[in-house]
Amino acid sequence: MLLDTLRAAQTTADVTRLFVQLGYRQAGTPYGSKAVVAARWRGFLVVAQADSDPRERARALARQLGAAGERGLGVGVGPGGIAIAAPRPGTAEATRALVFDAHLPAAVATAQLQALAPGRTRSALHHSLHVADVLSIEAVSNRFFRGFRRTWARMAEALPSDVPVAQRRLVALHSLLRMLFLYFVQAKGWLAGDPRYLRSLLDRTLASGGDFHRRALDPLFFGTLNVPLEARQAPVGMDIPYLNGGLFRRHPAERRLTHTYFPDELWIDVFEQLFDRYHFCVHEARRVDAVAPDMLGRVFERLMDGDERSKTGSFFTPEDIVHSVVREALTAALSRPGRLAPDEATQVMDRGSLTAELRTRAGAVVARLRILDPAVGSGAFLLGALEALTDIGMHLTPGTIERRWSLRRRLLRDNLFGIDLNPIAVRLAELRLWLAVVADDPSTTVPAIAPLPNLDGVIRQGNTLLDPLGAARAHAVFPAAATAALTRRVAEARMRLFDARGPEVRTLNEDLRRHELTLGRELLARATRSCTAALADLESAAESRDLFGERNRLPPAQQTRLRALRDDLGALERATASLDDGGVPFFSFEIHVPDVLEAGGFDLVIGNPPWVRAERIAPRDRAELRQRFRLWRASDNRGFRHLPDLAVAFVERALELVAPGGVVALLLPSKVASADYASELRQHLATSVTITSLHRISDQEAAGFGATTYPLALIARADPPHPTHAVRLARSSADLLSQHQLARPGPWILVPDRTRDAIESLRSSGRPLADVATPHLGVKTGVDGLLVGEPLEPAGRTMRVRSLLGGMVTLERQVLRPAVRGRDVRPFAVAASRVVLWAYQRSGIPRQTLPARAAAFVTRHAEVLAARVDYRGGPLWTLFRTEPALSGHRVVWRDIARRPTAAVLDQLMATAVPLNSCYVASFPDRMTALAASAVLNSCWAAALIHVTADEARGGYRRCNARAIGTVPLPRSSGALRSLAELAREAHHASSVAHADLDASVAQALGLPEPIQARLRALVPDRR
Incomplete structure (x- = not known):
């Protein structure tokens, strides 16, 4: 009805x-x-x-x-x-x-x-x-993504089970992407002028006996769309355009799976459950059920499942963030030394009124720009750069839509390059760039439609970070560039391939590979000779003897260089041997874009490189990164949390690849501004390059970002900074920070100079908390779901406890203690609602035996307890990092909060065990502990933590040992005593008048009113 x-x-x-x-x-x-x-x-x-x-x-x-x-x-x-x-x-x-x-x-x-x-x-x-x-567009994007992912999974499952999963996914994706692309082509009226051509083709095939994939799609994909009109058997397919190879060329994975076709039932679902549910258009649409190219980035970058996203560190970049970073980066690249003046670059980007002379100069500068995305993903930043440069080009030389289309193709050929390790990402980036070309093609008749460009030389699969020639160059054993003739041949072959069509595509691809191979052999031979000579010099020095006949010991720096050279030589020899197969089995900028490096490097390196935590990187890769990159170094502390994020290596690699005076514009995890592992990177950036801007992406801007931490937009010029240079902290030029301030040890405090002065006044107003008491992360059980539970019914000497893994159990109360989680801590109050199995003596040594009920419980779960990562033997009830449960005068606070939230445990529940969602510090006496809780709950501590702590999503901060350790405590005993009395009353009442607390702490620290006013502006709401 x-x-x-x-x-x-x-x-x-x-x-x-x-x-x-x-x-x-x-x-x-x-x-x-x-x-x-x-x-x-x-x-x-x-x-x-x-x-x-x-x-x-x-x-x-x-x-x-x-x-x-x-x-x-x-x-x-x-x-x-x-x-x-x-x-x-x-x-x-x-x-x-x-x-x-x-x-x-x-x-x-x-x-x-x-x-x-x-x-x-x-x-x-x-x-x-x-x-x-x-x-909303987000709703249709989500629906289409879910349908696309579900269909992709079904198609991959339909392929033979003995084929590796990764290969099945790649083959299925190619068939699905071809169909997706053709739905956009169909929307332009290019498929026999029929807006329902593909569905009609399916219906006709099913009506004539079926076998849609073999009888209809294969001839369409590989016998029509990739065959020039003049080579077709007329009149077959003469109303279908020639779109060239690339997308309509069998992928190597497909060639390995010969005669594999998806069944008709699956293709019917592909149409009815996915493509026929939406309206496709090549420009941004105003229909809610429309799928337009502008939403494909969100869809494509979500296709990786959660586990793969964590491993590869690839996250969707919202379009408005791409647009703002591209705009600022291009403005900086246009105004590099010898190009345009800064105000001229801004005029060009704003497409304002320009003189004829400036139009000519700007056109020449734009034509020379070489832009690289070193981790291209689905192509968001390259596409953003293409759109921006197209708009600039059309403004500099106005013309028709035909000119816009030809300009776009020329920019793709000459100005843009992208690399990604993931073959799926490479194909997705190509698809988005092809759609950008199709969207502006003004052709209305099939013979007039230009074939798609070959993007083999524009988007490449490869490892940006690790290749033998890049390592040799970084360790200063790379010789002068190869002959200009070899470089020129590679560049010319790459250019010719872009517009090649028909049979010449294969011929020119072979030409390009041959020239790359010749250049690769020459470069590897030169690098090997140079590396061998440098290695021989060092080994000779190491084997020489002093006047007393003792062997000379190389200084640590030379020992490190010796190891690096040996590794480099081995890598170069392996790479040389691999060239015998007749191809270049690895990606190398020196081989694949030698003309760009010979000219000095890229003018702009831009993108959102992978954010990968150290524990997600294979041990062998970690070792290679440590050897290859000077800035990819762990802090002095132990554990994965102190190992660098992969993004640090990408920053160093970008600085290697960019030309002198060129621009690096990268989205990085905001932790690089504060984490110990990034201290060398921060020092290098602060002293060696000119940082144009550092912009923390806001909550609202980052809402569509897939990562669990905030991005930080870094835009820097590869030139030493001027002593008076100021860094822009927001898109408006009002918020400025002197770059020399960033060279100070410790985290970057990214606030304007006046506010930074207030922060420094606060930090110097007392003794750092870490000098009085060392903060520790709380006790770790290794399996909270078993050893931490909800207390139910005490009965004499026992208590019923409910845990997630152990179910309902009755245990002796002598081995149970209150467990404090981060969520239990409020200002001056703790409301513990859990207990933990605690079988320790007062000395801190685990008990040798357990009472009967607890012993039976442990025996029942022995396998789980023994499998804990930190367990190294001893009683199965052993816990880890137990010091916070054994010390006195303890202050506890949440590990993640919008602002510090602290209480004195011994004032509330002396036997409580703080778990590892808390931090704890043990003070020398109760008075100091109470005073510290007052300071930590004040707005002044909140201001300091807001600008110095690592960020978490939703406006939260990580109140870890480093951050809280810098909070100042009053130096005088009188000030400590006054704050302790206030805190004692607050603990008794479980509350405090915030204004009175802030005023008392400010007085104890001696903070002047102007400093207080600037600090208050930083303080988040008390939530």
């Missing part, structure tokens, strides 16, 4: 009937001069108007509702069907329109309509937010 009403809708009265069936109340009152309130639900209005263009009418009505501050949605109705749009919350704009037309499958139409029903919402406000969410 609902579907019948929808299909028959032509008037606003039909809209009323439709929404009444969805659960709204009938209305019928006028709205403005031509529209009508067709239905309503509480204060939520359904405003409808008949129009020949229902989609635009719906969006106009939605904007009208938003401008009036009313909750509702707009409905356009007419011969083209029904369209629905809503105001976009917080803006004057409308959502995309949900369009119901004859092409929308019945099941899809019904599901989309029912999603607008008010049954599950509580109020008009709640319902308006729900409707806006249903109609």
